[in-house]
Structure formats: structure tokens, C-alpha cells
Amino acid sequence: IEASDAERARLLTEDLHEADVGAILEQLDAEQRPALIQLLGDAFDFTALTELDEATRVEILEDLPAETVAEGISELDSDDAVYILEDLDSEEREEILAQMPSIERLALKRSLDYPEDSAGRRMQTEFIAVAPFWTVGQTIDLMRESDDLPESFNEVFVVDPAFRFLGRVPLDRLLRSARPVKMGEIVDEGAQIVEATDELSSVARLFQRYNLISAPVVDESRRLVGIMTIDDAVDVIEEEADADIKRLGGVGDEEVSDRVLSIARSRLPWLCINLCTAILASFVIGLFETELQKMVALAVLMPIVASQGGNAGTQTMTVAVRALATRAIGPHNALRVVGRELVVGCINGLFFACIVAGVAVWRFGIADLGVVIAAAMLVNLIAAALAGILIPLVIHRFKFDPAIASGAFVTTVTDLVGFFSFLGFAALWFGFG
Amino acid sequence: IEASDAERARLLTEDLHEADVGAILEQLDAEQRPALIQLLGDAFDFTALTELDEATRVEILEDLPAETVAEGISELDSDDAVYILEDLDSEEREEILAQMPSIERLALKRSLDYPEDSAGRRMQTEFIAVAPFWTVGQTIDLMRESDDLPESFNEVFVVDPAFRFLGRVPLDRLLRSARPVKMGEIVDEGAQIVEATDELSSVARLFQRYNLISAPVVDESRRLVGIMTIDDAVDVIEEEADADIKRLGGVGDEEVSDRVLSIARSRLPWLCINLCTAILASFVIGLFETELQKMVALAVLMPIVASQGGNAGTQTMTVAVRALATRAIGPHNALRVVGRELVVGCINGLFFACIVAGVAVWRFGIADLGVVIAAAMLVNLIAAALAGILIPLVIHRFKFDPAIASGAFVTTVTDLVGFFSFLGFAALWFGFG
Numbered sequence: 001i002e003a004s005d006a007e008r009a010r011l012l013t014e015d016l017h018e019a020d021v022g023a024i025l026e027q028l029d030a031e032q033r034p035a036l037i038q039l040l041g042d043a044f045d046f047t048a049l050t051e052l053d054e055a056t057r058v059e060i061l062e063d064l065p066a067e068t069v070a071e072g073i074s075e076l077d078s079d080d081a082v083y084i085l086e087d088l089d090s091e092e093r094e095e096i097l098a099q100m101p102s103i104e105r106l107a108l109k110r111s112l113d114y115p116e117d118s119a120g121r122r123m124q125t126e127f128i129a130v131a132p133f134w135t136v137g138q139t140i141d142l143m144r145e146s147d148d149l150p151e152s153f154n155e156v157f158v159v160d161p162a163f164r165f166l167g168r169v170p171l172d173r174l175l176r177s178a179r180p181v182k183m184g185e186i187v188d189e190g191a192q193i194v195e196a197t198d199e200l201s202s203v204a205r206l207f208q209r210y211n212l213i214s215a216p217v218v219d220e221s222r223r224l225v226g227i228m229t230i231d232d233a234v235d236v237i238e239e240e241a242d243a244d245i246k247r248l249g250g251v252g253d254e255e256v257s258d259r260v261l262s263i264a265r266s267r268l269p270w271l272c273i274n275l276c277t278a279i280l281a282s283f284v285i286g287l288f289e290t291e292l293q294k295m296v297a298l299a300v301l302m303p304i305v306a307s308q309g310g311n312a313g314t315q316t317m318t319v320a321v322r323a324l325a326t327r328a329i330g331p332h333n334a335l336r337v338v339g340r341e342l343v344v345g346c347i348n349g350l351f352f353a354c355i356v357a358g359v360a361v362w363r364f365g366i367a368d369l370g371v372v373i374a375a376a377m378l379v380n381l382i383a384a385a386l387a388g389i390l391i392p393l394v395i396h397r398f399k400f401d402p403a404i405a406s407g408a409f410v411t412t413v414t415d416l417v418g419f420f421s422f423l424g425f426a427a428l429w430f431g432f433g
Numbered sequence: 434i435e436a437s438d439a440e441r442a443r444l445l446t447e448d449l450h451e452a453d454v455g456a457i458l459e460q461l462d463a464e465q466r467p468a469l470i471q472l473l474g475d476a477f478d479f480t481a482l483t484e485l486d487e488a489t490r491v492e493i494l495e496d497l498p499a500e501t502v503a504e505g506i507s508e509l510d511s512d513d514a515v516y517i518l519e520d521l522d523s524e525e526r527e528e529i530l531a532q533m534p535s536i537e538r539l540a541l542k543r544s545l546d547y548p549e550d551s552a553g554r555r556m557q558t559e560f561i562a563v564a565p566f567w568t569v570g571q572t573i574d575l576m577r578e579s580d581d582l583p584e585s586f587n588e589v590f591v592v593d594p595a596f597r598f599l600g601r602v603p604l605d606r607l608l609r610s611a612r613p614v615k616m617g618e619i620v621d622e623g624a625q626i627v628e629a630t631d632e633l634s635s636v637a638r639l640f641q642r643y644n645l646i647s648a649p650v651v652d653e654s655r656r657l658v659g660i661m662t663i664d665d666a667v668d669v670i671e672e673e674a675d676a677d678i679k680r681l682g683g684v685g686d687e688e689v690s691d692r693v694l695s696i697a698r699s700r701l702p703w704l705c706i707n708l709c710t711a712i713l714a715s716f717v718i719g720l721f722e723t724e725l726q727k728m729v730a731l732a733v734l735m736p737i738v739a740s741q742g743g744n745a746g747t748q749t750m751t752v753a754v755r756a757l758a759t760r761a762i763g764p765h766n767a768l769r770v771v772g773r774e775l776v777v778g779c780i781n782g783l784f785f786a787c788i789v790a791g792v793a794v795w796r797f798g799i800a801d802l803g804v805v806i807a808a809a810m811l812v813n814l815i816a817a818a819l820a821g822i823l824i825p826l827v828i829h830r831f832k833f834d835p836a837i838a839s840g841a842f843v844t845t846v847t848d849l850v851g852f853f854s855f856l857g858f859a860a861l862w863f864g865f866g
Binding site for chain 2: 015017019027051140143144152153154170171172174175176177178190207208209210211213230231233234235237238241242244245246248249250251254260261263264267268270271274275277278279281282285286289292293296299300301302303304306307308311312314315317318319321322326332340343344347348351352355356359363415419
């Protein structure tokens with residue numbers, strides 16, 4: 001297909017949805033991607049680029065001439081255009097913007113001026129706004145006659161002469177009203193409003209909470225500047241959950257298309273932190289060298305206590321981090337949740353204390369060893385429960401993201417407490433040294 | 434407020450969105466919730482119940498008389514009604530259904546007959562469908578005059594005489610067409626269709642991929658039976674990501690509102706599996722009792738190798754599980770991804786081998802110990818990379834959910850390989866025994 005057969009390529013992609021074109025681009029080799037886009041010319045819908053990984057997208061855009069990109073982008077809804085442009089470095093962005101018609105350039109620049117991850121970045125600046133004294137009939141006629149409409153829309157906005165947002169009229173309500181009715185009479189004033197500087201993650205929560213399909217975006221003086229649509233909110237929700245999962249797993253913002261070296265580098269910090277934890281734990285073990293020498297059984301059993309604590313701590317932490325992210329834990333129930341985790345820790349601690357004591361006695365035939373390991377297990381599972389819930393809460397309190405840092409702290413606590421309590425109890429009980 | 438002052442309660446909740454009413458219910462004590470709902474009577478919108486945790490919702494419904502519930506539910510859109518009913522046990526469900534008008538009862542029963550987690554369960558059965566020979570004007574008049582319309586809608590469907598789906602007409606297109614135009618002329622036939630038996634998770638992916646706002650749901654004979662809307666898809670996407678996070682963290686489907694005992698129980702399986710892993714690892718250590726006795730340094734250092742491997746494995750696994758869930762890894766790139774992880778494992782393995790060798794030599798002053806631990810670290814990080822990517826791929830291949838089981842297998846591998854390689858290399862190198 002890549003034999004420069006423009007006609008055939010065009011025919012093949014003509015009926016495809018942009019998401020499918022995006023998938024095709026992803027399957028191609030790096031050099032073939034810009035080639036295909038140039039081959040397709042006007043027939044290529046740049047929306048397809050929004051479906052690609054960031055790394056792949058930037059690569060393609062760097063290889064295409066600025067004019068081609070400028071032309072392609074000016075046909076998009078503004079939110080997609082911004083999405084494509086925002087990952088580029090500023091030099092290239094300027095070059096592309098310079099080639100665009102001035103009205104669109106200004107709109108895009110205004111969007112790009114909002115901070116990253118704010119609603120202003122992802123809003124669509126194409127929308128329909130009318131005055132409250134317009135009638136339903138006038139509004140419908142406007143929509144029938146005007147060419148300069150958004151690609152698709154579900155509501156019309158009502159604004160005052162200063163373009164301040166007054167309310168929204170969903171299309172179904174518009175359709176069901178008689179033509180002479182004034183827009184001001186059927187307007188829904190209770191709409192949820194988004195400020196352009198709001199963080200995308202809280203906007204996404206708003207969409208989810210109120211089951212919104214779109215929401216008006218206003219600037220500081222409540223003037224209507226754009227709309228946020230649910231598809232952007234869905235992407236944000238997914239990205240957020242994705243980021244949470246990856247942070248809990250100790251990996252950065254990596255994607256499957258990233259290069260080997262950047263992946264290796266992005267995983268290093270977490271592994272380095274873990275190494276420090278592990279070395280710290282090994283120092284704790286080192287404190288008990290004499291005891292270990294006298295009773296090898298301790299060396300054999302000690303990882304069990306630490307590992308079980310690490311897992312229990314991770315469980316509690318996972319629940320806590322997720323609950324914080326979805327706002328299911330707040331000041332009103334934090335104390336209750338901590339108490340509950342403590343009880344769960346005690347229950348599971350007692351349960352596993354019995355099991356592990358049995359295993360130890362059966363394996364080494366020393367009854368006292370069972371007592372020691374049981375006590376250590378109980379202590380460590382309680383420590384795990386407290387660390388698992390308190391560490392995320394404290395990190396969250398200080399406005400950091402609990403998903404990033406909690407894991408390292410929690411396993412540090414459970415490792416240290418695990419080794420120290422087991423070897424310490426053993427030292428006390430058997431009176432070595 | 435709970436002093437049975439119905440008038441005041443009604444006034445206070447009147448202007449609130451159902452999501453906010455839901456939030457209020459959540460803050461109340463368990464006994465107060467049904468009391469408030471009965472107090473509000475007709476003024477209570479049962480949609481608020483869909484915003485609650487499953488456990489809380491079931492509790493409330495069990496405490497309310499069946500008639501009240503039946504009355505409240507018959508006013509909802511069918512997808513919300515099904516959502517509320519599906520968690521109840523079948524006896525209570527029957528009791529409530531028996532109190533409902535027969536048309537609605539049949540519609541709900543049909544939805545409930547579809548398997549859980551299928552599109553049929555979450556579809557809305559209220560929609561507008563017209564014949565292709567209707568004109569735009571007739572359709573608009575129908576919408577103006579009919580009372581029996583969905584609460585809100587964004588499109589009209591076109592069906593043939595057998596009610597088979599032909600296409601959809603978005604409201605904006607309807608509005609922009611002249612009244613005499615036939616619906617058949619402006620219909621969009623390329624719409625993405627959902628089958629009622631499709632799994633919700635794949636439906637949610639479809640919505641996300643094609644940025645859909647709603648999609649028609651058809652039965653086996655392509656008859657239109659309902660519509661899926663984006664708000665349900667958003668919930669599914671969020672639930673899925675949530676489930677992934679929790680499974681990776683080794684916790685079941687627990688929610689913040691669950692009771693202590695059910696939480697403790699739901700976390701047990703994972704901790705039991707981990708205990709087996711840990712005991713297995715301790716047996717491996719037990720094989721080398723003689724070596725440990727002769728050189729305590731081994732006991733002090735061995736957790737470092739195992740822990741570092743566990744973390745690296747978890748990193749790789751997290752990326753793999755997420756990529757499988759979002760379909761970013763498929764047959765076309767699986768081999769490349771495995772190769773890449775292997776290279777990343779080697780790079781990080783070499784890096785940490787050097788560091789840890791330095792630490793070991795500095796701590797114990799035995800150069801040979803550095804060689805042994807470096808070799809073990811390299812081996813274990815490579816094993817971690819392979820386990821982290823291959824185990825999820827294999828589990829996924831056999832149609833299981835990689836998020837549930839991968840963690841246990843991966844840490845088992847890294848623990849066993851970590852202890853065995855370190856102690857084994859030591860035994861060989863120092864020629865003990």
C-alpha cells in the first residue's frame with residue numbers, strides 16, 4: 001500500500017472512523033506514518049492523531065512540514081487542536097501557529113495560555129450562544145442557516161450582552177418548545193459551571209458526579225469562553241486511574257511505545273528508594289548477628305514476618321489511596337476508617353500468628369520459636385494496618401499525591417518492624433548475647 | 434432535621450441535585466436514611482440511590498416498604514431502576530416488581546434477564562424511534578406533543594417496520610434540516626451498534642475509542658431494544674480501573690462502607706497465598722542452613738536481593754496488566770514488549786549489581802561477597818523482568834484476569850530466584866559444605 005498509491009490509500013481509509021485510522025498509523029513503522037499522512041493529503045483527518053500515544057504523535061508531527069500540520073489542525077475542533085499542539089516544544093508550536101488563520105490562531109493561543117491540566121486547555125471554543133430575548137424559532141433558524149457551527153452539539157447557551165453565562169437549553173427542550181417561546185423562559189439556570197482555571201481532575205469528578213454530558217466553561221468574569229465535553233472528561237478519568245495504578249506499582253508515566261532507555265530510567269528512582277529500604281532493613285538484621293549465628297532458624301523464618309506485613313500494608317494502602325482519589329474518605333470518616341483498619345489488622349494478625357507459629361514449631365520443633373514468631377507477626381500486621389492507612393492520609397493532608405510515595409514508606413515500616421520485632425523478641429525470649 | 438419535620442426536609446432538599454441528596458444520605462446514620470426517604474415521600478428522587486455504595490443502598494432498600502420502592506422506581510429511567518434492583522436478592526426484587534405497573538415491570542424484567550455486566554443490564558429502554566419515511570417536521574411535532582418521552586435525549590433513531598435499527602439522527606442534525614426532509618435522508622447509518630449481550634467493559638472501550646455519547650442497543654435479530662448512554666460507560670470505565678487497582682493491591686471488591694469482618698475476610702485469600710509463598714521461600718533458605726551458619730553476612734544481605742527483585746517484577750507487571758486492560762498490548766507487539774522488558778531488566782540489573790556489590794564489600798570487607806551478590810542481583814532482576822511480563826501475558830492468554838493472580842506468581846518467582854541464586858552462588862563460590 002505504501003507504494004505511493006494515493007488513490008488506493010484514500011479509498012481504503014475513506015470510510016474509517018478516525019480512531020481506526022489512528023490504530024492503522026500505530027501499526028506502521030515510524031517512517032511510514034508521516035508518509036501515509038502526506039499521501040492522504042486533505043483526506044486525512046487530524047483527529048486521528050489524538051488517538052495516538054504522546055511519543056508517537058510528537059514524532060509524526062516533527063516529521064511533517066509545518067504547513068501541512070497547520071492546515072490539518074485548523075479544521076479540528078479547538079480542544080483537539082490544543083491537545084495535538086500542547087506536547088510539542090514551543091519553537092515548533094510557534095512555527096505551526098504562524099501558518100494558521102489569525103482567528104483560529106488567537107483562539108488556540110488563548111487556550112494554550114491556561115495552565116496544563118486546567119479546563120481551559122481541553123475546552124472547545126466552538127459553541128452556540130444566544131440572548132435570552134431570542135425566540136426558539138429564531139434560534140432554530142440561526143442553526144439552520146449558519147455554516148460556522150461546531151461539528152456536533154447537544155445544547156445552546158444563553159448569555160447576557162457582556163457574554164456572561166446565564167444558562168443552557170438542551171436541544172431536546174428546544175425541540176419540544178413552541179417557536180414563539182423566548183429562550184429566557186426555557187433556560188436551565190441550575191447548570192454546573194466550570195471555570196477555565198479549574199483542574200481537569202476535579203472537572204472530571206464533577207462530570208461523573210452529576211452525570212453531565214457537557215458543561216459551560218467561564219473565565220474570571222463569568223464570561224462564557226468554551227464548553228467541556230464528556231469525552232474529554234472520560235479521558236481524564238481514565239488517565240487519572242491509570243496514573244494511580246502506575247504510581248502504586250512504582251512506575252512513572254510510561255507508555256508501551258516508550259523507548260527502552262527512558263523506561264529503564266523512569267523505573268530507577270523507585271528501585272533506588274527500595275534499595276535504601278532494603279539496606280536499612282539489612283542493617284536491622286545486622287544488629288542481631290550474634291543471635292542469627294546461634295540459631296539459624298531465625299534467618300530461615302524472618303522473611304515470612306516481613307513479607308506478610310508488606311502485603312497487608314499494601315492492601316490497606318491500596319484501598320486508602322483509591323478512596324482518597326475518589327473522595328470516598330474525607331475528614332468526616334477518616335477516624336472511623338483508621339479504627340476499622342486497626343481492627344482488621346488485629347483479626348488478621350491473630351489468625352496468621354497462629355498459623356505461622358504452627359509452621360515454625362512443626363519445622364524446627366522449638367515451641368518457644370512459635371511464641372516469638374506469633375508475637376512478631378501480630379505486631380507487624382498491626383503496624384502494617386496503621387502504616388497502610390496513616391501514611392496515605394498524612395501525605396494527602398500535606399497536599400502530595402499519596403499514590404506516589406506511600407508504597408515506599410509502608411514497606412519500609414513493615415520491613416523494619418517485621419525484622420526488628422521478630423529478631424528482637426527472639427533475643428529477649430532466648431536471652432542470647 | 435430528623436424530628437419528622439417533613440415540610441422543612443422537603444424544602445431543604447428540593448433544589449438539590451440527586452448526587453447531593455445521595456451524599457446527604459451517606460452522611461446520615463443507618464437508621465436515619467430510610468426515615469428521611471419516607472419523610473420526603475414523593476419529593477424524594479430515587480436516582481439519588483444510584484449514587485450510593487452498594488452496601489448502603491441494599492441496606493436502605495431492605496428497610497423501606499416494597500410499595501414505596503416500587504413507586505419511586507417506576508418514575509426512573511429504566512437503566513437506573515435496573516441498577517437499583519440488581520443488587521437485591523431475588524425474593525425482595527420480586528416483591529417490589531409485583532407492586533409496579535405491568536408495562537414497566539415487563540421492561541425491567543427483560544433487562545434483568547440479560548447477564549450481569551452485559552449491555553442489556555445498563556441500557557435505557559426509553560428512546561424515540563421513527564420510520565424512515567417520516568419527515569423532520571412530523572418527528573419534531575411528535576416530540577412536542579408526546580408526553581411519554583425519556584427524561585433527556587440527544588438523538589432520534591430510525592427503524593424499519595420490524596423495529597430493526599436503521600440508523601440514528603442526532604438532534605443537531607434534525608434541527609438544522611428543513612421540515613419536509615425525510616428522516617431516511619439525513620440518517621447516519623454508520624453508527625456504532627451495541628448488542629444487548631455485549632460485555633459492559635467492551636462497550637465502555639467502544640464509547641471511549643469512538644468518543645460516543647450514546648449508542649443503540651439491539652437484540653439478536655437486530656431489533657432496537659434500548660440505548661446505552663455515556664454516563665453508564667463512564668461508571669464502567671471507572672469501576673474497571675478501580676477493580677484493576679484493587680486486584681493489583683491484593684484486595685477484593687471492597688468499599689469504604691463495608692463492615693470490618695467482611696473486609697478482614699476479603700483480604701485473607703491474598704494473605705494466605707502470600708504466606709505460602711513466604712514459607713516456600715523460607716524452605717529455600719532452609720536448604721542453605723550450613724552456609725548461613727558459617728557466614729551470617731549471607732542472612733543479613735539476602736533480603737536485599739529478594740526485595741529488589743520483587744519491586745522490579747511488580748513494576749513490569751503493573752505496566753503489563755494495565756497495557757493488557759487498555760488493549761495497548763496485543764499479539765502484534767507482545768514479542769517486542771517482552772524483548773524490551775528483558776533489556777530494561779539487564780540494564781537495571783547491571784546498575785544495581787554494581788551498587789549492591791559496593792555496599793556488601795564496604796559492610797563486610799569480603800570482596801568475594803560482592804561478586805556473589807552482584808551475580809545474584811543481575812540474575813534476579815532479569816528473572817523479575819521475565820516473570821513480570823510473561824506471567825500476565827500467559828494468564829491473559831488463558832482468559833483469566835491478569836490483575837488478580839499475577840502479583841502472587843511474580844513475587845513467588847522473585848523471592849525464590851532471589852534467595853536461591855544468592856545463597857546458591859555463595860555456596861558454590863565459597864565451596865562450603
